[in-house]
Amino acid sequence: MRYFIEIAYNGKNYFGWQRQPEQISVQQVLEETLSTLLRKELKLMGAGRTDTGVHAKQLFAHFDFDEIENYEKLIFRINSFLPKDISVKNIFEVKEDAHARFDAVEREYEYIITLGKDPFLQDFAFQINNKPNVALMNEAARLLLHHRDFQCFSRSNTDVKTYNCTIVKAHWEAENNKLIFTIAADRFLRNMVRAVVGTLLDVGYGKATIEDFKAILNSKSREKAGASAPAHGLYLNKVVYPESVFLKRE
Numbered sequence: 001m002r003y004f005i006e007i008a009y010n011g012k013n014y015f016g017w018q019r020q021p022e023q024i025s026v027q028q029v030l031e032e033t034l035s036t037l038l039r040k041e042l043k044l045m046g047a048g049r050t051d052t053g054v055h056a057k058q059l060f061a062h063f064d065f066d067e068i069e070n071y072e073k074l075i076f077r078i079n080s081f082l083p084k085d086i087s088v089k090n091i092f093e094v095k096e097d098a099h100a101r102f103d104a105v106e107r108e109y110e111y112i113i114t115l116g117k118d119p120f121l122q123d124f125a126f127q128i129n130n131k132p133n134v135a136l137m138n139e140a141a142r143l144l145l146h147h148r149d150f151q152c153f154s155r156s157n158t159d160v161k162t163y164n165c166t167i168v169k170a171h172w173e174a175e176n177n178k179l180i181f182t183i184a185a186d187r188f189l190r191n192m193v194r195a196v197v198g199t200l201l202d203v204g205y206g207k208a209t210i211e212d213f214k215a216i217l218n219s220k221s222r223e224k225a226g227a228s229a230p231a232h233g234l235y236l237n238k239v240v241y242p243e244s245v246f247l248k249r250e
């Protein structure tokens with residue numbers, strides 16, 4: 001039987017989601033914990049792969065196993081064994097051919113910036129000292145909704161078949177001493193959100209104009225875009241699937 005496991009994690013101590021040859025990853029820790037508790041070597045396929053230091057409020061992965069009798073008990077046991085910075089939120093039975101990555105129809109990220117020093121958010125938000133022009137950044141962000149090819153924001157030498165993404169949400173909000181950028185799309189390229197944030201900050205600080213931003217989008221060149229924002233301010237907020245993927249528990 002196939003299951004989706006819903007997790008959340010603080011990415012500070014991990015080299016991203018995906019297994020690494022010599023570095024600790026969230027996938028490795030979760031696979032080892034599940035394999036130990038269920039007494040069977042299990043492999044997880046994630047909905048995506050967050051980079052080193054990036055956090056996730058919600059990420060799904062799928063695995064195959066015999067029938068699970070007591071979901072609540074298993075979730076409790078997994079969380080008891082996992083380190084404090086990784087949490088299993090739920091486990092769902094899904095269709096036999098369900099795929100955590102390919103069946104996802106939308107992914108939403110959030111990037112958090114603090115205006116000034118906040119000792120409680122030093123590992124969870126990017127600190128800046130001068131407030132950028134949020135209205136200008138939102139004007140530039142709206143252009144993302146009408147663009148498709150985002151090669152300019154993709155990590156160089158990435159092996160992908162297409163750079164096309166459909167962005168359905170991209171906006172900044174000011175909240176007390178924080179700036180929060182939310183972006184949602186059907187898919188994202190590696191390093192894309194951090195590159196978008198860094199380039200929008202260039203617009204907010206007057207280092208690039210709206211016309212410059214348009215030119216960057218059309219350039220297909222990563223060198224034309226701004227520097228990537230730091231990883232620790234980025235969160236995978238949620239992953240959305242069609243209801244038809246999930247099976248109802250009896």
